[in-house]
Amino acid sequence: MEDHLEMTMDELLPLRDVVFNTLRKAILTGELKPGERLLEIHLANRLGVSRTPIREAIRKLELEGLVNMIPRRGAEVAQITEKSLREVLEVRRALDALCAELACDRITPEEEERLKQACDEFERATETKDATTIAAADVALHDIIVQATGNRRLIQLINNLSEQMYRYRFEYIKDENRHDNLIDEHRMIYESIIRRDKEKAAAAAKLHIDNQERFVIRQISLEQERNAHHKKM
Amino acid sequence: MEDHLEMTMDELLPLRDVVFNTLRKAILTGELKPGERLLEIHLANRLGVSRTPIREAIRKLELEGLVNMIPRRGAEVAQITEKSLREVLEVRRALDALCAELACDRITPEEEERLKQACDEFERATETKDATTIAAADVALHDIIVQATGNRRLIQLINNLSEQMYRYRFEYIKDENRHDNLIDEHRMIYESIIRRDKEKAAAAAKLHIDNQERFVIRQISLEQERNAHHKKM
DNA sequence: AGTACAATCATTGTATACAAAATGCAATTA
DNA sequence: TAATTGCATTTTGTATACAATGATTGTACT
Numbered sequence: 001m002e003d004h005l006e007m008t009m010d011e012l013l014p015l016r017d018v019v020f021n022t023l024r025k026a027i028l029t030g031e032l033k034p035g036e037r038l039l040e041i042h043l044a045n046r047l048g049v050s051r052t053p054i055r056e057a058i059r060k061l062e063l064e065g066l067v068n069m070i071p072r073r074g075a076e077v078a079q080i081t082e083k084s085l086r087e088v089l090e091v092r093r094a095l096d097a098l099c100a101e102l103a104c105d106r107i108t109p110e111e112e113e114r115l116k117q118a119c120d121e122f123e124r125a126t127e128t129k130d131a132t133t134i135a136a137a138d139v140a141l142h143d144i145i146v147q148a149t150g151n152r153r154l155i156q157l158i159n160n161l162s163e164q165m166y167r168y169r170f171e172y173i174k175d176e177n178r179h180d181n182l183i184d185e186h187r188m189i190y191e192s193i194i195r196r197d198k199e200k201a202a203a204a205a206k207l208h209i210d211n212q213e214r215f216v217i218r219q220i221s222l223e224q225e226r227n228a229h230h231k232k233m
Numbered sequence: 234m235e236d237h238l239e240m241t242m243d244e245l246l247p248l249r250d251v252v253f254n255t256l257r258k259a260i261l262t263g264e265l266k267p268g269e270r271l272l273e274i275h276l277a278n279r280l281g282v283s284r285t286p287i288r289e290a291i292r293k294l295e296l297e298g299l300v301n302m303i304p305r306r307g308a309e310v311a312q313i314t315e316k317s318l319r320e321v322l323e324v325r326r327a328l329d330a331l332c333a334e335l336a337c338d339r340i341t342p343e344e345e346e347r348l349k350q351a352c353d354e355f356e357r358a359t360e361t362k363d364a365t366t367i368a369a370a371d372v373a374l375h376d377i378i379v380q381a382t383g384n385r386r387l388i389q390l391i392n393n394l395s396e397q398m399y400r401y402r403f404e405y406i407k408d409e410n411r412h413d414n415l416i417d418e419h420r421m422i423y424e425s426i427i428r429r430d431k432e433k434a435a436a437a438a439k440l441h442i443d444n445q446e447r448f449v450i451r452q453i454s455l456e457q458e459r460n461a462h463h464k465k466m
Numbered sequence: 467a468g469t470a471c472a473a474t475c476a477t478t479g480t481a482t483a484c485a486a487a488a489t490g491c492a493a494t495t496a
Numbered sequence: 497t498a499a500t501t502g503c504a505t506t507t508t509g510t511a512t513a514c515a516a517t518g519a520t521t522g523t524a525c526t
Contacts, residue, residue, distance in 0.1 A: 014304065014509065016292070040478075050511040052285075055478095059249070059292040065386075071247065072478060072517060087386040090335075091328070098327040153298075153320040157390070247479065272507075283481040288509095305487055307508060 015049050020057035022047065027066050027077055028166040038067060038075040064160060080167065082220050086213070088164045093209045095158055100201035102149040103193050111148045112194055118144055119183075119190050126179040134173045141186060145193070168216045181211065248282050253290035255280065260299050260310055261399040271300060271308040297393060313400065315453050319446070321397045326442045328391055333434035335382040336426050344381045345427055351377055352416075352423050359412040367406045374419060378426070401449045414444065 023043070026032040038058060040051045047054070058075045061067045067075040107115070118141040125137035146158050172178070185208045192201035256276070259265045271291060273284045280287070291308045294300045300308040311317075340348070351374040358370035379391050405411070418441045425434035 012304075016509085039476095041476095044511095051478095052510055052512090056289060056292045059289045060296050063293050063296045071245075073519095074478060084386070087384045090384055091331070091387050091390065094327050094331040095324070098324070102323075151320045151323055153317070154324050157324065161386075249479085274507075277481095284508095285480055285482090305508060306489095 015053035016056040019043075019047060019049065019053045020060050023057055023061060024064070024066060024163075027061070028163060030167055032077050034077050034079045036077045038077065040074065065164065080164065080220065082217055082224070085165070085168075085216065085220060088161055089209055089213045089216075092158070092161045093206050095154065095161070096205040096209055097202035099146050099149050099154065099158065100189060100193065100205040101198040102151065102154075103145050104196045104198045104201055106150050107148040107193060111144060115141070115144045115148075115190055115193070119186050122186055123183050126176075126183065129176065131170050131174045134179075135169055138169075138173065138182075145189070165212075165216065168219055171219045172212060172215050175215070178211075178215070185211065248286035249289040249293075252276075252280060252282065252286045253293050256290055256294060257297070257299060257396075260294070261396060263400055265310050267310050267312045269310045271310065273307065298397065313397065313453065315450055315457070318398070318401075318449065318453060321394055322442055322446045322449075325391070325394045326439050328387065328394070329438040329442055330435035332379050332382050332387065332391065333422060333426065333438040334431040335384065335387075336378050337429045337431045337434055339383050340381040340426060344377060348374070348377045348381075348423055348426070352419050355419055356416050359409075359416065362409065364403050364407045367412075368402055371402075371406065371415075378422070398445075398449065401452055404452045405445060405448050408448070411444075411448070418444065 023032070023038075032038070040054050040058075043054050044051050058067060058069075062069050062075065066078055068078050069075050118137070122134070122137040122141050125134045128134070142162075146155050149155065185204065188204040189201060189208065192198075192204055256265070256271075265271070273287050273291075276287045277284045291300060291302075295302050295308065299311055301311050302308050351370070355367070355370040355374050358367045361367070375395075379388050382388070418437065421437040422434060422441065425431075425437055
C-alpha cells in the first residue's frame, strides 16, 4: 500500500490542526477507507509527528462523526450506511431550505451577482465533463447561498453535514444524464432567491436534496452489494 | 475562589471523556464563567489527572463551540453574545419544526402515551415553582419528541444546540408569568402531533422557540449591560 | 486434531519531560 | 514621567516514556 498522506505544512497552524485537516481530507477523498483502523503510531510516522497531535486530531474527527471510537481499540474511519446518509440528508433538507429562505432576506447585491455568475460557471463546468471541475463549481455555488445567510452557526453545520457526502458526490456528478437537471435546479433556486420568493426557494432547495438522495442511496446500495459479494470470495 | 469541579468517576470511561463531561457541565451550569481561561495545569491539578486527558477534552469542547481557542494562549469559555444566541435559535427553530413534523410520522403509541404524561408532569412541575424541577420536566418533554424522530444525527444536533442555552434556561423558567403560556404551548405541540397535523405541529414548535428567543435575548441584554457597568467601576 | 491456557506482542491510555512562544515586570533611557 | 528593551515566569505545543489492556500465537494436554 502506497501511503503518502501529504501534509500541507502551514507553518503557523498548530500541528494538531494540520493533522486534523490532513486526516479529514484523506477520509473524504477515500484515501482512508471506511472501516480502516487509524493506528496512532503509523499515522505519526507517516506524517512525521508524535502521537500527541494525532490523538488530538482524532478527538475532533470523532466529534465530527468521521471516525468511530472503540474503547481500548482506537479509532476507525466511520462507515457510511444507507441509514446514516438518510439521516444526514433529512437534516440537510431542512437546513438547506432554511438557507434559501434566509438568503431571500439577507443576500446582498454583490452576492446576487456572484450567485448569477456561479450559475453560469456551473453550466460551463458541465460542458467540460470533468468531475472535479463540476464538483468545484457546485460547491462554489452552494457556498454563496450558505454564506448569504450570515449565520455562522448555520454555515458551520451545513459544511459539516455536506462533508459526510463528499465521498459520493463524485459518483453523483459524473452522471451526465443528470447535468441538465442540475442546471435547472440551480437556476430555480437562483431565480427564487432574487425574486425574494421564500416558499419557492425552500421548495427548490428541498427538491435539489431529494434528487441527490435518490441517486446517492442507489450508489450506496450498489457499493454495499459489491462489498457483500467481495467478502464471500 | 472555591473550586471543586467534582468528577463522577465512571471507572470504565476513559479519563478524557470523564473530563469532557465534567468541564461541559461546569460550563453549562456557569461554574466556569464565560471568558474564563482554561489553564491546563490548574484543571489537571483540580481533577487529579495529567494534562493529556485535559487537552483531549478541550479539543472536543472546542468543536462543540463551548470554548474558544486562542493560538498559543489556550482555551477560554465561549462568550454567549446576543448574536450567537440568535444564530443558534434560528437553526433550532428550523430543526425543532422538523422534529415536530417527523414525530407526526413516526411517533409510536408508547411514545404518544409518554408525551401525554410528560405534558401533565410539566403542568404539575410548574405548580412546585421550583426551577430545577420545571427545567427537568421541560427537558424530558422535549426529549420525547426529539427521540420520536428516530434520527440519531438530528438528535445529536438538537442536543448540542440546546446546550448553548442551558445557562439561560433557568432564568427563563423562573418567570412565573410565562408558566401558563408554556403549558399551552406544550399542549399545542402535543395535540398537533397526535392528530398528525404536521403544519400545526411545526408552527407550534416555532412559536415555542420564538417566545423563548424574545425572553432570553432580553435576559442577555440585561446581563451585558450589567457587565458593561461593572467594568467601568 | 482440537481446545484451553499461557506468554508475548501490539496498541491504546496516561503521565511526564522538554521546547518554544507569549506575557508581565522591572530597569534603564530619553 | 513615559516608553522600550530585556529577562524571568508562565503556559502552551510537542515528544517520549511508562502502564495497562487486548489480541495473537504457540504449546501442551486431552
